[in-house]
Amino acid sequence: MLELDHVRWTLPEGEPIIKGVSLRVPAGKLTVVTGPNGGGKTSIAKLAAGLIQPTEGRILLDGTDITGWDMTERARHGIAYAFQQPVHFKGLTVRELLETAAEESLDEGKLCGILGKVGLCTREYIDRPVDSSLSGGEIKRIEIATVLARKQAKVLVFDEPEAGIDLWSFSSLVEAFRDLKAERDSALLIISHQERILEVADEIVVIADGKVRVAGSREIILPRLLDEEKQSRCPI
Numbered sequence: 001m002l003e004l005d006h007v008r009w010t011l012p013e014g015e016p017i018i019k020g021v022s023l024r025v026p027a028g029k030l031t032v033v034t035g036p037n038g039g040g041k042t043s044i045a046k047l048a049a050g051l052i053q054p055t056e057g058r059i060l061l062d063g064t065d066i067t068g069w070d071m072t073e074r075a076r077h078g079i080a081y082a083f084q085q086p087v088h089f090k091g092l093t094v095r096e097l098l099e100t101a102a103e104e105s106l107d108e109g110k111l112c113g114i115l116g117k118v119g120l121c122t123r124e125y126i127d128r129p130v131d132s133s134l135s136g137g138e139i140k141r142i143e144i145a146t147v148l149a150r151k152q153a154k155v156l157v158f159d160e161p162e163a164g165i166d167l168w169s170f171s172s173l174v175e176a177f178r179d180l181k182a183e184r185d186s187a188l189l190i191i192s193h194q195e196r197i198l199e200v201a202d203e204i205v206v207i208a209d210g211k212v213r214v215a216g217s218r219e220i221i222l223p224r225l226l227d228e229e230k231q232s233r234c235p236i
């Protein structure tokens, strides 16, 4: 389980962005963080992955205080993170990237299986270099695939996996999240605005203005959010 315990994150200039957030991402469950633009969702994902450090509060992994650990240390201990804006891994092919993530060599069948989950069904991708010859949507999907490939990961964090992804690939991705929940005991944290991702959540946390506005089971929170949306009101 990943826990944020009264976490605050303040910019060096003194502006508070995350204003005392506590949340739990239990193993074997899918927790979706949603809320209005600029509310602090990506900042929470970055705090979880160790890209930024809290100004106050603690971050715990299975009860161990990992607040001071950087991203590399957290990755080594099983926290995998797919960025909202994907990064390029210069000089690596798709195969090398996925094998590095999986920490084993993967045959074509396994590689295609992982790529198929993000809608990249053809074998031609396997030996392509991960560089600017790939489209933004392809890079994004390959990055998500590297997180899916990390079988040993305890915590998987996806920041807006829907961004820049076509409808067909998105459908595969929603199925991949369903499968992840069913097949693994990892804690899943997804930042998303998408109703179809909210529909597969176990828990939903609504973040606005750097605070948790409401949190609870999907059965309780989703109908409220959809009702607010119909009335074009902010979910707070």
Ligand SMILES: Nc1ncnc2c1ncn2[C@@H]1O[C@H](COP(=O)(O)OP(=O)(O)OP(=O)(O)O)[C@@H](O)[C@H]1O
Binding pocket: 011, 017, 035, 036, 037, 038, 039, 040, 041, 042, 043, 044
């Ligand atoms: N490094 C930074 N410097 C200055 N402002 C920042 C920084 N990081 C985040 N912010 C600000 O903090 C607020 C929260 O940003 P964040 O990216 O966490 O929001 P979000 O909920 O993920 O938004 P979106 O839904 O648009 O992706 C925004 O107003 C953003 O401009």
